[in-house]
Amino acid sequence: MLTNKRLIAAHFWLAFIVFGAALVLGAWQMFVRSPLNTWHFNPEFYYRSVTAHGSAMGYVFPTLIAMGFGYAITEASLAKALVGRRWAWAGFFLVAIGAVVAMIPVSLGLASVLYTFYPPMVGNPFYYIGVVMVVVGSWIWVALMVINFVIWKRDNPGKPVPLAMYANVAGCLLWGWTAVGAALEILFLILPVALGLKSTIDAGLARVFFSWTLHAIVYFWLIPTYIAYYTIFPRAIGGRLYSDAMARISFIMFVVVAMPIGVHHLFADPQVGAGFKFMHSVFTGLVALPTLLTVFTICASAEIASRLRGGRGAFGWIGALPWSNPIMLATALSLVMLGFGGAGGLINMSYQLDATVHNTQWITGHFHLIFGGAIVIMYFAIAYDLWPHLTGRALDSFGMMCTQLWLWFIGMIVTTFPWHYVGILGMPRRMAYYDYANPAISPQALSVTMSAIGGFILLLSGLLFLLVLIRGQFGARGEAGAYRFAVPLHMPARIPLALNSFGLWLALMVGLTVVNYGFPIAQLMALNETSVPAVYVGAGR
């Protein structure tokens, strides 16, 4: 039963409003830097826009989804009202206000530092303060999830924690710890400079702290999607989850190995030693395992569902799946995009190959495919699945939903495939202007134009999505019943303590962080003369 429907709906609505606004900026960015745009514009606006789009899409939107979905999971899977409702609202408002505080200087052009902060560039302090507020708001959620988990375990000794809640807490713990990196960077390195207390900054150390956050944050974005794969998808297509233990092991592996690998974002940076880059690469290779496990388990679950419906043959069962069901469609499209994105990821994580795509448009193409594509399409699915339970009204425009999902998929492919390609041609990322008349660049013009058209398809799909949700608010009243998660094929009455708790995994997570990050951070802190003068953005105009 969902008790705090307003709380959950508020998170989802705010998330999707932010998403809608940032989507418009994304499409505009796509357009202005493509050959379709023929007039001059102030390139500074481009960086404002990328900062706003990146911060909204990267920090605010997924955080709100994870929070709202987390509250829904707590109430639905533990079958009791959330403990700490007031705190949850406080967290929500902190995120909302933080987002506004951060966006004001960005829109005034005082903090066009891009969402990765890019020290030694330093912008208006309120931008960073706003980002910290968003993070602190999400930490309230982390604490609440852990508290609810602990209380439930105390009240139900010996019972397995429902998978959805277990995975949700895994995501919380991962986020709680990984956000520390960026928080340290902002509080101790950037803010003193932004506030004018210092005029130099250790950019190398700041980048190491950011990398601490940067890899595991993508798993934090991913976890709601994986929860939906494991606990919504099998139920929605009338089947069962192939294995509960396999699911738990995947989430545990994310907790343990998503953290000590962030230096793969610093392959080209001189301040980290080659040996540590290698160690991070090895663990990066490991992090592919939980994803492979997941793909296997989800396909197996789909096969079970299909055979229950009478599907037969080695591949014939695929046709018997309920393809007109939006959750089915979204999951399948998501897995396809995950496959392509994963292949690109293997290239990025290979030291030598990375050198050829580093800081090119390949990278932006890559993360849009995997994040904007594979992950966000499941956010849509989660919203579609949850909406009737939040509004108490039927959401039955299935045709519209399927069109929307197809458009998102097509738009994403049309946008990101040429985007990857121009990256291989050497087109740099994060530039506002390209002179396509120049013979050296003109071969890229066609691909960039295609990307821009894909961007408009995505915009259309995004608007359609919002339309479906709005219609859902006015649909026919109907009780949706209790919100349920998928049931595994075999649910043992007892499961090993290790799969029902986090102590061991937290210890490994922190331990590995110390092993892989301890020395590089300690050394950079100890070295003198590693600071450079800050470059203030938007000053003295």
Added chain:
Amino acid sequence: MSDQPLFSVRNPWFGISVGVTAAIAVLSAVAGLIWLPLAQPDLKLAGVWDAICSAAGVPRAAVQEASIKPDFKTSNVVMTSEMLTKADQVSIGRGATLAQRCAICHGPQGVSDAHSPNLAGQFAAVTYKELNDFKTGARVSVVMSPFAAAMSDQDMKDVAAYYAFLPRVPSNSLDTGRPAPAVVVTGAPMRNIPPCGSCHGDIDNKAGSPWLGGQSAVYIKAQIEAFASGARRNDISEQMRNIARQMTAEEIDQVAHYYEAQP
């Protein structure tokens, strides 16, 4: 649940997960910190400990060779974006007195009619740096250098503060409607020219980049040509020389007249 406590070697979950994790960590450390560096002949390592230090990123003393010095003077000013941004009244007052000597060429209000550069409203850090460079010989001008030669560091700061305090005066050819040349707004990426406006104002202002608006076209043109030919080389890290060398004569002409017409 499982009967054994979690943190116990008797619990297989504990033993296996900690064991496997530790094994991977140790193996990757041995490979990354010892084996791989030693396998690279170019690194010229003196042994295992040296290999570990090198791969861990401990800074190593660079080979001691005398660095090659240019046969001309370079600027010794260290530019930061904070430099001389806070002026005090005393300094401005002293500067006003000192600046009387400069008025014949730079104008009593810091605005010249004789193609000497306008100084009114120029960033203090810029005026200070240029004076310093004239004094050390990093920038050379037969006309201007002698005036800087006798100035003390404090004199230069004071004059700089005074000129920064004076209001900018638009030139007679003020024309704000004039369209900006492409090189000012977008640069020319294929020739490695960033937009002028990204350093000189309008888009952004970077430390040490002079305000160009209202400067005489003759002066601007002469300076860009001097950068291009290498006659002027006091710009730190060749910021302007690299740009000027890539500019066409037509572009130089366009920007000179464009900036002259700006406030």
